[in-house]
Amino acid sequence: MYGMLLESVQHFVRLEYGEDVWQKTLTMADCKFSVFNTHQTYPDSTMSSLASALASITNQTADDTMMFFGRCFVRFFSNFGYDVTIKATGRYFADFLNSIDNIHSQFRISYPKMKSPSMYLTDIDKGGCVLMYRSTRSGLTHYVMGQLMQIAKDFFDLELETNVIESNEKVSTEGKQLIIVKLRLNFDNTQYMATKKEAKANEIKCDLPPFECSLLRQLFPFTVLLDSTLTIKGIGEKLAEVAGGKEKLVGQPFTKYFKLRTPKGISLKWNSLYYLKSVTFEIEFLRSELMKSNMKSLQTPEEREKDDLTTREIEIDGKSISPYALRRDSQPGLRNILLKGQMMYLSDAERIIYFCSPVINDISELPDQGLYLNDLNSHGLSKEMVLAGWQSSSRLRLMFDKAEQRASELENNYALLNVWKRRGDDLLYSMLPKPVADCLRAGNNPLDTCKSFDLITVMFCELVGFNSSTAEDAMELVSTMNAVFSCFDSLMDKFNVYKVETVGQIYMAVCGAPNKNDNHASNITDVSLEMVRHVRQLQIPSGKKVDVRIGIHSGPVVAGVVGIKLPRYCFFGDTVNTASRMQSTSEPGMVHLSETTRNYLPTGRYILTSRGTVKLKGKGDMRAYWVFENIYHDEDDEEEEEEKTNEK
Structure with missing residues (x-):
């Protein structure tokens, strides 16, 4: 986890309990860090160790201490202006809860190594809602509960009560341990429900004549249309060009050539996509798998039995490509494409459409993905964002390199400081008994x-x-x-x-x-x-x-x-x-x-x-x-x- 979370703990423990309690907490937690750097990553176990140590010192439970740490983080990041993002998410607390994953996605620009959890709502009523919390980190459920309680109080003037309905663990598709917690959040949600009811009652229906699906494919060149069995029924024009023709994907299972990246712990099923309409999805288009399928389709049945696609080269777009190269994402023109967008339900057609655009961090990534600037959506400002990122990337990269260098130097200096401190203690204790030396060190x-x-x-x-x-x-x-x-x-x-x-x-x-x-x-x-x-x-x-x-x-x-x-x-x-x-x-x-x-x-x-x-x-x-x-x-x-x- 990033040091900003631990900075908040350090600041408010000192503020509310005093410096002596904080130093005692560090000692009991066996924490080798005395100062935390905002953009430096630390072991995930550091937070739990500090919570257990402080709980034993203050005679509280570890869960209550973790909730206190969560409240501290909300109070701490408000001093850095991050509260503006939360206030701008929506008018109501339920709007914020629906947008948590999107907020985490935006913060990945500043914190690229952030392992954010996934949260989404399943039931909403006047008395609150049911929140599903999924994370690869264990022991942070009460930390999140403390954050939500403080956000509800500070930004929405609500008294929030949280209860754990169900908690279990399972292994994700990546082979990692996944914590799944079902939370019931009780708060006054009458205004949100009344607004939704009024908006639905005053909804203006506009009947449009049918239009060709090709128009939709032009407006959204990377879109994907799915039926209830998650079979691909249509794709955007540019996605079809990248795949080598729409017939390569249409009629195929969505999970065959697409892999879910975020939200974490969600399986690609119809119900999941239907209920998570407000969540931003990041889905990876597996071009290497598509090319392997194309290679198999070019073989005769006899060749499929004898050839395992590990020695024979084939020709794609006039280039001789080894099957080994297809396993490498860095192969020019064959790199997997990350798509980011929203799932929308079309009630008339009983279809789900994935409105998305490719994620391009730098203009140099376009050739690796087989894309060009004119492939990007013109009305979605994708081109402008890529060009703006290309112009400022060199300066940002230099700034990040300097920040990482300073963080590394600071960490080395703290490690050296601890070494010299131990040497000084050893020398002092060799001259004076330890109780006497500690008494003099305290200023007596x-x-x-x-x-x-x-x-x-x-x-x-x-x-x-x-x-x-x-x-x-x-x-x-x-x-x-x-x-x-x-x-x-x-x-x-x-x-x-x-x-x-x-x-x-x-x-x-x-x-x-x-x-x-x-x-x-x-x-x-x-x-x-x-x-x-x-x-x-x-x-x-x-x-x-x-x-x-x-x-x-x-x-x-x-x-x-x-x-x-x-x-x-x-x-x-x-x-x-x-x-x-x-x-x-x-x-x-x-x-x-x-x-x-x-x-x-x-x-x-x-x-x-x-x-x-x-x-x-x-x-x-x-x-x-x-x-x-x-x-x-x-x-x-x-x-x-x-x-x-x-x-x-």
Whole structure:
């Protein structure tokens, strides 16, 4: 669908619900487009996804949301002057409903890729009418209902009530899924019915003497006359010339050499043509099928059995034509002709006559279709339209090319913008925790991020095993630290631990802040044991063996964003100092933790060895423990232990 439909949704959702709701809708709908271009096409599923997302946010049904989107589109296109077309269709709402397909046909000039539905009326009375809606798109029935309700209110001052009588699906002749919906439209239609009744009562009958059918064929050179079985009873002069003689078509079934293009989903039957008198029909004259039939008619019965018309060339109008060429619409002089016009019922003759003219987009198409300017209807302004289109086509083509180029550039720029936005988010979230970064992005004061935590666990890890006395040693140290710390970074998300910073050879991490976690002590212990195990197995580029010593402590802290350039989320308090002292008094390859942290670890999960009393600088004597992984620990035992803890 074109971006104009989605533009209307974006405009009115922002207007009625606010920018925050719209951004949330885009996120929930997983829509990669933040801005919609009027003449750019987008996936049909975009509208349904936005409707479902907005419905869940506003606690409405998806059908009501789609009706709201339909109303938005009518209110939106009125700002661009398209309301003039609707106001000019007729005096009454029923006149507009009869002309919807014709309006869509006119808009195809500005929107050539538009896949418009087909709508027509079957019953009209004082209380409203019955509308048949056919479309190859599913899920847009309530969207159309919303459009009709808004048009009736804004342009005809009517209160419209819509009800779905019947809805089903079938496969069209083109093999596409076709949605067919029968709608009952209830509105005050008394004036329209009274006008029709009065016009019929005052109808002036003028009896004319019979005239030759050849006159009709001259006035309308591409007309087709059909009987109740849809057998061709007469054709226009120029259509006969193109076909190679009227005897080629007269007496043949209409569906044999003519294919319906619009309205969509309608089968070529007498009732369909009779009821759709006000709808513009586009029917394709299949010249290639006619030529194939001519080729078969020139063969003897023996040749028809042996020849499948795939190898033998024949001569048409003095030209040798291959049967393969007949399958190509671009073959000069043999291209199918698109006819556009109206079906009219002749009550006296009980015939339907198709008044039509060929659709010529450019003067260069005439030779491909085997037509000339003097073949076109003189009194129908067909010649003038073709010539006017030829004079302005080059300028229009240049304008469309520029518009498409700009649309493509804009789409690429938005895609690039999303890429850089994701990169910026990744960089920001690597510097600050996501909740804190989102808080700052929303414009909050950095002091608002300052928060106290009653209980978290802090871990310090120091890389030991070598000194850097020369430049080569320093480069080796950097390479080794990068390998080790990159390995540590990969473990943080696995155990729900937040890496705070690295200072020199020291690696700091916490659990329980900024996102609270009841398992902070066990998570930090698990990741510490993994760090010890991984660093022993890690292949260092220099080939040297390195080790770590780790200290852990639990307690209250205060955390917040510090700094303007390269801001960091820092932790303050005695807990941080104690954890640092536990690390400095630890030993290589060991995980050293305080008695406070030990009290928050589940029993049976780890092997704890008392180290006795350790003297810490500024803290005095503290009981400390070495912790090891319990390789015999059973997960079932852990679950039982957690249940006992919860009961207590």
